[in-house]
Each structure stands twice: as C-alpha cells, then as structure tokens.
Amino acid sequence: MPRTASLPVLPLVVVLAAFLAACASASQDSVPIATTLEAATERGPFGAGVMTLELVDTSRPTEPNRDFPGADQRTLVVELWYPADSTATQPEERDAALDRSKAPYPLIVFAHGLGGNRRQSVSYTQHLASHGYIVAAPDFPLSHLGAPGGPRLKAVLEQPKDVSFLIASLLGFSEEDGHPLEDAIDGEAIGVTGHSLGALTSLLTVYGASRDPRVQAxxxxxxxxxxxxxxxxxxxxVPLLVLGGTRDLLTPPASNRGAYDIANPPRYLVELLGANHIRFADVDLEDGQILALELVPGLRERDIISDAREVAQALGGDASACPTFGTGADDDQPLSPERQRELLRAFATPFFDGYLRGSEEAAAFLQEELPGLIPEARVEFEME
Known part of the structure; x- marks a missing residue:
C-alpha cells in the first residue's frame, strides 16, 4: 500500500516524545490505548451514555435566513456522549451514569455537515465515547437539517464561535458542583472533528481569526x-488528520489534499480508496443521490454556489478552484458503508489517543503499523 513521509518512520517516535508528553492528559495511563487494528475499530471498554442539552448563547444573534427573520440569540441543541458503565449492552444508554473511575476525560466536538444534524454519525460518536472520550455534537442554528429558512453553507462562518461557546459551557459544567459532568472533562485535552461543512468548521476552529487555542487536535x-x-x-x-474518499463527488481528493497542503506538521492525509462522501455519516446512499439535492428540504443548489463564493471571499480562498459537484472523483471499487465507517474509526482512535492522551504508542501505531494493515488506504504524513 502506498505511503509517503518526509522523514524516516523510526526517528518520528523520538521527535514526537517531547510533544506528546506535553499533551498527555491526566487519564492517559488508566484508559486502554488503540495500538492494534481491533482495538482501534471495535468498541472500547466503556459503555456509551448519552444526554441532550440545550445551550443558549445570548451574546450573539442568529442571522436572518430567507423567510426566517433571525433571533437575538443562538440556541444549540447538543447531543453529548460520554463513558458510562461497561455493562451497558445497547449502543448507547440515555442519561446513564457517567463512569467516573477514569475521569477526567478528553473532550471532542463533532460538527455535522450541511443539512446534517447532531446524530448523523452516531456510530462514530458512540465509538469514541466507548474509548473514554466525551463527545459533544451540536445542531448548528442555520446549517442543520431543520434550520429555519433551510440549511445554508455560509452559516459555517459563525460555527467556530458556536464550537467555542460549546466548549466554554461544557468546561463550566465540569467545574460546577453537583452537575452530572462535574470533574468529567480534561480542559487540556480538547479536539474537534467533523464531516463536510463540519470538517470546514473544525478547521476554522484551529486556524484563522476564529481559532480557539484550547483545541489541541x-x-x-x-x-x-x-x-x-x-x-x-x-x-x-496543530496536529491534523485529513480523511477523505477517492469516490467522493462533493469533496473529491483534490479538496482534501488542499486542506492538508496548507497545514503545518504534524499533519496526516488519509485517502480511502472507494469511499464516497455521504457514507462517512450513518447514511447508506450514493453521492449521486445527494447531488440531486431533493433529499434535504430547503437545500438549494443556487444558494450553495453563491454561499461558497461568499465563504471563500471571507476566508481568502478561491471558490472557482473548487471542483464542480459530481466531478473529480476516482473510479475505484466502492467500499461498503460499514467498511467505510470502520476505517474512519481505525484512524480516528489512535490519532486522538496520540494527540489528546499523549500516547507515544498510539502515534507510533498510526504511523508505522496501521497503514500496512489497511489496503484500502493511502497514507501520507509529515512530522516537522
């Protein structure tokens, strides 16, 4: 399987040692680390509890959108997964008691895609919770499935601030006596992840004017x-892993490559051969069905194009350089939906174990062993 790197692999462990030691969370020695393919892809030692929160940011308005007049505040409905009693047999257990034996836990914010929602990727978020992460997934006010006026791409410009508000709120709960999340979150171990427009949200949380320095990966x-x-x-x-698919008709390989190329090390690029766009979420469709834009009410192609231009102008990008929807993908044999999401878990688990828990073993597994175990992946990385 092809793999490229700017440095020999063995010295990378030495290079990373000081960095990872500095990033290590308080619970790194007590939570099992993903250093095998089975450990990375299968559920972890915890059950997955889930609760729903409603957070209101009174400091920022919700902008008008088509026939929606706007609001004086921003409301985030948030799904929160967390490590719970390992005896739970269901994929998730609502309002289960937090397993405090290994707390505090790293926090990961998941950002949904355009026309998605906070529960679009539960196989991913439940998995991370079972591995000892607290995972918060908000419905962003103007890009989720039920957004007033319909979901808008340009809403991404405000979403990094929503992420920062969410992080601040959760850290506050962790410091609040008697709260279900009391002492649950390691404020020195915070990561972001997201799909499609949510992936852009995650990048804008670590780069540019909206950067949140609390986010470590x-x-x-x-x-x-x-x-x-x-x-x-x-x-x-900021440690970065860009993951995409070669059959993606919405954000084809060149789009993911562009995000990797602008980043500074440590950075990883993972291309899954035969993976499409939508199946990274728990949606078993072909990208062509999504491109019809008839599955999401209020999602209009003309608005996507004009919004993309507006976003690119605001971010200093070039919308004309974006591939036309439906072009730029390779003709690789398609992955099954289950396999595509399994491979997402395979790379995400050791990445976050390496850079949020400070595990040298997980980072070494991610670089040295994992690429050779997955023939459907092309992996490229640079450490310095």
Missing part, C-alpha cells in the same frame, strides 16, 4: 479545502 472528514486561504494556518502547528 483536529480531524476533518471530507473537507471543502478549496474554500480556504493558503496562508490561513500561518505559523500555527
């Missing part, structure tokens, strides 16, 4: 990297 999935300025990363160095 990012894993964007199928990202429209063409909308970003080549200088947006500046001299920032």
């Amino acid at each position: 990012a894993l964007p999935i199928a990202v429209p990297g063409c909308l970003l300025s080549e200088e947006i990363a500046d001299d920032l160095s």
